[in-house]
Amino acid sequence: MKHNVTFGPAGKPVKYSGAAYKAPKYIKEEGLDSFEYQSTYGVRIGEKSAKILKEESEKHNILISMHGPYYINLCSKEEEKINKSIEHLISTARAGEWMGAYRLVFHPGFYSNMKADKALAISKNTINKLLERCEEEGLEEFTFSPETTGKRSQLGNIQEIADLCSNFEHFEPTVDFAHIHARGRGFLNSKKDYNCIFSTLEDNLDIDILHCHFTTIEYGHGGEIKHHTLDEIEYGPNMKDLLENLIDNGWNANIICETPLRDEDALKMKELYLSLI
Incomplete structure (x- = not known):
C-alpha cells in the first residue's frame, strides 16, 4: 500500500539560535520535513513574521502546523472562560492563516467533575460559537485539530x-500516541495495541x-507526567510499532516529535522509518 510519513520538531530545533519564523531553512538542511510552531503560552507572532x-x-518545502495556547477549555462551566477560549482559538486561526498552517492543534479542555458526555456536549456547543466567530472574522483557511490528551x-x-472531528467542518x-499511552497507564505495548486507535479513526473519519x-x-x-527522549528506552511507547502500523495500513502521516531533543529525535524517527520501507 502507498504511504508517506513525514517528520519534524515541535518548536525550534535544539541547537538553532535564530527566530522561530525563520527556522524552515535549518529544518530542511537537517533532513526533516515539517515544523510545528509553538504558541502554547499565547499567540504572540505578528502578521509580518508569520x-x-x-x-x-x-521555499524549503516544510509543512507547517501550529500549536495554540494551553489556556483553552471548550467545556468550562464558566461562560467567561468559554468566551476567552474562543478568542484564543480565533487568534490561533488568524495567525495560522498568515503562516499557512495546515493544522491548528489545541487541547480541548477538562471534565471538571462533569460526566464525559456532558463535557462533550458543552464542547460541541462552544465549537458552533467558534465557527460562527470565524465566519464573522472572515477566516477561511483554517483546520482546527483537537489533540488526544494525556491526563x-x-x-x-x-x-x-x-x-x-466527525461533527464539524x-x-x-x-x-x-504518547498521550494515549499515558492516559491508558501504559496502553501501547505492542504493534497490535494500536489497532483500536486506527479502527476508531477509520470508522469515523476520512483523513488524508x-x-x-x-x-x-x-x-x-x-496519566502523563513527563516527556523523555527516544534513547530512554525504559519509557514507552515504541516508535517502531507505530511506524509499522502506518506502513502496513497505508497511512499518510506527519509526525511531530515532542521529546526534549525534538529535532534530533525526529531525525532518528525518520531514519527508522526509512529503514522499514
Missing part, C-alpha cells in the same frame, strides 16, 4: 476526538494526512 514563516516554509482529567480520549484530529505527536513518556495513576 508571513515570513509561510514564505520560508514554501485522565482531560477531555480528549481517541473516541471523543473522533466524535468532535474545519476539524481534523491530532493523535498524540494523519497529524501525529510522538514522544516517549512517563506516566502515573492520573
